Amino acid sequence: MKARGYLAVATEDDYAPFEMIKDGKPEGFTHDLVAELKKYASFQIKQDIMPWTGLLPSVLSGKYDAALTGAVVSTERLARFDFTPPVAIATHYTIFRSKDDSIKTIEDLDGKTLGVQAGSVALARLPELAEMLAKNGSKLGKVVEYTSNPEAYADLANGRLDYVVTAYAGAKMLTTQRSKVFRMGMAVSGPGYHAWPVPKESPELLAFLSDFIRHLRESGKLAELQQKWFGESMTDLPTEAITSVEQFKEMTRIK
Structure with a gap:
């Protein structure tokens, strides 16, 4: 990332209140998070917006480094992705x-x-x-x-x-x-979480994005944006990255 000078990310186009297009312009919780990331990073953030169906496959193919979107953590996705600390609940x-x-x-x-x-x-x-x-x-x-x-x-x-x-x-x-x-x-489910998926082959990127999420949490910005888009701040979210099925099952009580 730092050597080449940019991070390539993909974001969904129609998943309110995380991502949506209004009057031809993107907005939503994720849009505001990416705006904060652009301030935080010492390199350029190149973002493409696309339908959900092609988003995760594009990251796995190497076209993008990560999916900055309202993805929900699941046992199936943990086979190929690690996840940043959660940014919202997804029960x-x-x-x-x-x-x-x-x-x-x-x-x-x-x-x-x-x-x-x-x-x-x-x-x-x-x-x-x-x-x-x-x-x-x-x-x-x-x-x-x-x-x-x-x-x-x-x-x-x-x-x-x-x-x-x-x-x-x-x-x-x-x-x-x-x-x-x-x-x-x-x-109608146990606890669930929205977090950003990162390929398992990219531990340095996971660490960078996880540090960014913690920075937002500690500064109060994450709670501010949650209040703006969800009408409430979500203070009880896990603070660590989610990297294994066992860890996730313990968090969510999935059998």
């Missing part, structure tokens, strides 16, 4: 239609049709919800996978789904901004 929650009062408890999800983003950690962690339901003699209903969360939200609003499962920050933003259409339900 998964249900989203319902505001006027649908038929679902009040976990038991009410029995057999209901749900939507989830394809290839997401929300999809990978649905077995946790299935286990919650099984304890009460209930079962997971039909699972419909979508290319993006906004597509799932549209089908929920139109009555094609009974609920959607997604990470906390996105669920909170949607249900706050569109409270007449959607309401936030219950947590």
Whole structure:
């Protein structure tokens, strides 16, 4: 990085409140974090913005050094990536239609049709919800996978789904901004975290980005940006990088 004079990073284009395009310009929590990184680094930060589907493969291919995006840590991703200290919580929650009062408890999800983003950690962690339901003699209903969360939200609003499962920050933003259409339900996973993925072959880069995240935390800037974009500061996040499945399972209670 320092020798060549720049760091090449990739960021998603449509994952509010982390990343989004408004009036042709990028904004969001990650956009503000990258702006801080540009001040912190002694070299240039070259950033490309792209759809989620090609983002992590582009990092693995070597086109980019890291993905500075709202990625959720998972056991599958830890096979190829290490993660910086988390920047936000990513426990998964249900989203319902505001006027649908038929679902009040976990038991009410029995057999209901749900939507989830394809290839997401929300999809990978649905077995946790299935286990919650099984304890009460209930079962997971039909699972419909979508290319993006906004597509799932549209089908929920139109009555094609009974609920959607997604990470906390996105669920909170949607249900706050569109409270007449959607309401936030219950947590359906153990703890989860948003963090930046770095290839396992890049320990020096992981150390640099981890030091940057700690700098933001100690200066109060991380809490300030969390308050700006999530409406709350997240003070109980782990402070260390996440580098192994065993470490992650201990943090999240995943079996």
